[in-house]
Every structure is written in C-alpha cells, then in structure tokens.
Amino acid sequence: MAEADDYFERLVDVDKLQAFLEEELGPTDSYSVERHEGGNSNETLTVEWGDREFIIRRPPPGETADTAHDVLREYEVMSALQGTDVPLPETIVGCDDHDIIGSDFYVMERVPGDVPRAGVPERFQTPEGRQKVGEELVDTLAKINQVDVEAVGLEDFGYPEGYTERQVDRWHEQLEWAFEVTREEREVPALDRVGEWLSENTPEEYPHTLVHGDYKHDNVMFAPGTPPRLNAVLDWEMSTLGDPFFDLGWMLSYWRDAKDPEPVLPELVTRFMEHEDFPTRQELVARWEERTGLDYDNDRFYRTLAVYKLAGLGEMFFRRHLEGNADNPMYPKMRERVPALADRAERIIEGEEPL
Known part of the structure; x- marks a missing residue:
C-alpha cells in the first residue's frame, strides 16, 4: 500500500490540481482523484468534480516526452476532431506547466460505456x-x-x-x-x-x-x-x-x-x-x-x-x-x-x- 501511495503522489499533486481546475471550471463542493489501473503507456486519472467526471491523461513519472508519451499531441488531435463524425470525449484543457502535476497533461470529459477487452457486454x-x-x-x-x-x-x-x-x-x-x-x-x-x-x-x-x-x-x-x-x-x-x-x-x-x-x-x-x-x-x-x-x-x-x-x-x-x-x-x-x-x-x- 505504501508503494502504491508513493506512486500516486508521483502522478499528481491533488492540491495543485484542484487549484488549476478551479481556475478553469470554477469551484466545487466535492473533489477526488483516483488512478485508473488499466493501460500500458500513458497514465489515466479519474477526477470527480461535483456532479461531473473528468479523465486526465499524463505520461508515466520519470519519462521524458517522446512520441509514445506525447499527451499534448493526443490532446491536439482530439480537440481538432471535436464536431466531426469521429466519436470522441469532449476535451477540456491541455497544460504544459509541469509545476501542476510534474508533467504535461490534459483533461477531458469522462464518457460512460464499455470497452470490449474481454468480450462484448x-x-x-x-x-x-x-x-x-x-x-x-x-x-x-x-x-x-x-x-x-x-x-x-x-x-x-x-x-x-x-x-x-x-x-x-x-x-x-x-x-x-x-x-x-x-x-x-x-x-x-x-x-x-x-x-x-x-x-x-x-x-x-x-x-x-x-x-x-x-x-x-x-x-x-x-x-x-x-x-x-x-x-x-x-x-x-x-x-x-x-x-x-x-x-x-x-x-x-x-x-x-x-x-x-x-x-x-x-x-x-x-x-x-x-x-x-x-x-x-x-x-x-x-x-x-x-x-x-x-x-x-x-x-x-x-x-x-x-x-x-x-x-x-x-x-x-x-x-x-x-x-x-x-x-x-x-x-x-x-x-x-x-x-x-x-x-x-x-x-x-x-x-x-x-x-
């Protein structure tokens, strides 16, 4: 548990993230952050912000930015495709200020549904x-x-x-x-x-x-x-x-x-x-x-x-x-x-x- 807590702290400073999101979205009465365990490349965090839910994507801690971990490139293409026929979550904001959570990251709306990994629902x-x-x-x-x-x-x-x-x-x-x-x-x-x-x-x-x-x-x-x-x-x-x-x-x-x-x-x-x-x-x-x-x-x-x-x-x-x-x-x-x-x-x- 201690190792998991330490890794989570390397992924996000919850207080600095809250201050950043308040500037972008306004204040909220409830706020929490959890790490999504799935995935083998970029890290995914789930944020509850009042009655809204967001996803944050960031590189693994300690990685230098390269093509495989360029989350702002991911943010760029997803933002450009908003309004097209390609189904996508709504992108909210991208950030290259490493003083917030220690890396580039972006925020998008959480979309409800099922990913057919093991099978279809x-x-x-x-x-x-x-x-x-x-x-x-x-x-x-x-x-x-x-x-x-x-x-x-x-x-x-x-x-x-x-x-x-x-x-x-x-x-x-x-x-x-x-x-x-x-x-x-x-x-x-x-x-x-x-x-x-x-x-x-x-x-x-x-x-x-x-x-x-x-x-x-x-x-x-x-x-x-x-x-x-x-x-x-x-x-x-x-x-x-x-x-x-x-x-x-x-x-x-x-x-x-x-x-x-x-x-x-x-x-x-x-x-x-x-x-x-x-x-x-x-x-x-x-x-x-x-x-x-x-x-x-x-x-x-x-x-x-x-x-x-x-x-x-x-x-x-x-x-x-x-x-x-x-x-x-x-x-x-x-x-x-x-x-x-x-x-x-x-x-x-x-x-x-x-x-």
Missing part, C-alpha cells in the same frame, strides 16, 4: 448485436481515415510521405536494440527473414490520411444501451498523417476468425469475435472499402507488418526482463512468444493464414 449478445459491434468498429475507422485534415487544421500533423517505409525501418531498429541483449538467450532468425520480406515488399504508393496508429477493438468504447453504438475512440497518442491501410491491417491482426489457429499470444488475445455472428475479416475489409472508396490490395504486407510490430514490442519486453528492468509476469514469456509471432508472420506471408 451481455446486452449485445444477440446475432444483430454482434454484427453491429463489428460494423460500428470498422465504420468508425473509416470515419477517421476520411477526415478532411485541412478542414480541421491537421494538415501539418505529420509527414505522410514515407510513413509506411518508416514503420518498417522503425520496428527493424527496435528489434535490433532488443537483440543486443536477447540474442545471448536465443535467436529468432525468422524475424530477420520477415524484416527482409517487408523491406522488399513495402508498397511504393498509398493514400495519405489521418491514422489513429493503434486502432483495435479494445481502444474504443460502446455507449450504454442498445443497439450497439460506438461513442468514443480512445488512446490517440500514436495518431499522425500516414497510411490508412496500416490502421486497417493493425485492426485486422487483432480480429480473429473461427478458422484461425490457436493464438500465439493468448495473454493479449480476445477471442469473442470468433463467434459466427460477428463479421469476418473479409467482411470488415469489404465494408471499409465501401465506406472509404479505397482498395485494400496488400493484406499480406499490412498484417505481416502488424505482427512484426507485435514481435518487436515483445522482444523489447523480453530485453527489459533480462536486464531486470520489469516485473511484469508476461515479459519472461516472450522467450517463446516472440518466435511464435515470427512463425505467424511467415504463415501470413506464405498465405497459410489468409484474410
């Missing part, structure tokens, strides 16, 4: 409800990829030219960093082959659109009630201007069909969508193509890239475990899980795990 467990969940997921991705970036002021939000090539290079570099340590335990030659294939098969041309960067079923929220209605897209920290097919391939890499082999990362895989009432990957792609007017012609490349990225993350976890820099019980399992992911990537390349 009981109220959606009908054939129509399951179908609608998949449709809402892919339709919302299409809305993101169709945003008029100039109209919302995001035309300089990233560098779409070369986005996909940079993704391949970045995850090759991340793997090489991890291999500096993990190769002493075991090698993963399949990942070298996958990396070479990706470099040789990177599409030369692709549309330039807004991309979420981490769009999948457990980064969205569904509103209370029925029928299923997606009311918030969460975790925008990797968003930029780039290749919309990357977003689609990433989402598809998490969406399982009944025909799929056993998952190679059971700790991180949800299997509810294997039920016959949910749309298949092929049906999701067809619907996304219909909504966007784009043709998803390089599925093997984009799903392979998604699995390559997952393998890169896993190998980085494994290095941290070997160096004694993490106590997450999942990290040592990457000794076997990463080679299994590499094998999966090769199966996608060979057409053995088709769309």
Whole structure:
C-alpha cells in the first residue's frame, strides 16, 4: 500500500490540481482523484468534480516526452476532431506547466460505456448485436481515415510521405536494440527473414490520411444501451498523417476468425469475435472499402507488418526482463512468444493464414 501511495503522489499533486481546475471550471463542493489501473503507456486519472467526471491523461513519472508519451499531441488531435463524425470525449484543457502535476497533461470529459477487452457486454449478445459491434468498429475507422485534415487544421500533423517505409525501418531498429541483449538467450532468425520480406515488399504508393496508429477493438468504447453504438475512440497518442491501410491491417491482426489457429499470444488475445455472428475479416475489409472508396490490395504486407510490430514490442519486453528492468509476469514469456509471432508472420506471408 505504501508503494502504491508513493506512486500516486508521483502522478499528481491533488492540491495543485484542484487549484488549476478551479481556475478553469470554477469551484466545487466535492473533489477526488483516483488512478485508473488499466493501460500500458500513458497514465489515466479519474477526477470527480461535483456532479461531473473528468479523465486526465499524463505520461508515466520519470519519462521524458517522446512520441509514445506525447499527451499534448493526443490532446491536439482530439480537440481538432471535436464536431466531426469521429466519436470522441469532449476535451477540456491541455497544460504544459509541469509545476501542476510534474508533467504535461490534459483533461477531458469522462464518457460512460464499455470497452470490449474481454468480450462484448451481455446486452449485445444477440446475432444483430454482434454484427453491429463489428460494423460500428470498422465504420468508425473509416470515419477517421476520411477526415478532411485541412478542414480541421491537421494538415501539418505529420509527414505522410514515407510513413509506411518508416514503420518498417522503425520496428527493424527496435528489434535490433532488443537483440543486443536477447540474442545471448536465443535467436529468432525468422524475424530477420520477415524484416527482409517487408523491406522488399513495402508498397511504393498509398493514400495519405489521418491514422489513429493503434486502432483495435479494445481502444474504443460502446455507449450504454442498445443497439450497439460506438461513442468514443480512445488512446490517440500514436495518431499522425500516414497510411490508412496500416490502421486497417493493425485492426485486422487483432480480429480473429473461427478458422484461425490457436493464438500465439493468448495473454493479449480476445477471442469473442470468433463467434459466427460477428463479421469476418473479409467482411470488415469489404465494408471499409465501401465506406472509404479505397482498395485494400496488400493484406499480406499490412498484417505481416502488424505482427512484426507485435514481435518487436515483445522482444523489447523480453530485453527489459533480462536486464531486470520489469516485473511484469508476461515479459519472461516472450522467450517463446516472440518466435511464435515470427512463425505467424511467415504463415501470413506464405498465405497459410489468409484474410
């Protein structure tokens, strides 16, 4: 309990935060702050402010600001998308004054609903409800990829030219960093082959659109009630201007069909969508193509890239475990899980795990 209290105090100075919020929102008769335990990147705090509830997003304590923890970038894109067809919480204020809670942070309204991590809520467990969940997921991705970036002021939000090539290079570099340590335990030659294939098969041309960067079923929220209605897209920290097919391939890499082999990362895989009432990957792609007017012609490349990225993350976890820099019980399992992911990537390349 003492360690938890100490960590919470590193996340927020409740008195300074109260003074800041009073300036922005006016005084309140009741105020409390709690840490949300979920998530693996930025920290999330829940604030009760009278009869209102807010969410605060900030980087982990001690981290320097980089792309993975740039919460004000997240605030920028979410604020720009207010009033568009993309469902989002209302943003309230961003702050770069580290004297308040020790880091950049932003405040947004708390949205009620359910994130389908372990499965969809009981109220959606009908054939129509399951179908609608998949449709809402892919339709919302299409809305993101169709945003008029100039109209919302995001035309300089990233560098779409070369986005996909940079993704391949970045995850090759991340793997090489991890291999500096993990190769002493075991090698993963399949990942070298996958990396070479990706470099040789990177599409030369692709549309330039807004991309979420981490769009999948457990980064969205569904509103209370029925029928299923997606009311918030969460975790925008990797968003930029780039290749919309990357977003689609990433989402598809998490969406399982009944025909799929056993998952190679059971700790991180949800299997509810294997039920016959949910749309298949092929049906999701067809619907996304219909909504966007784009043709998803390089599925093997984009799903392979998604699995390559997952393998890169896993190998980085494994290095941290070997160096004694993490106590997450999942990290040592990457000794076997990463080679299994590499094998999966090769199966996608060979057409053995088709769309």
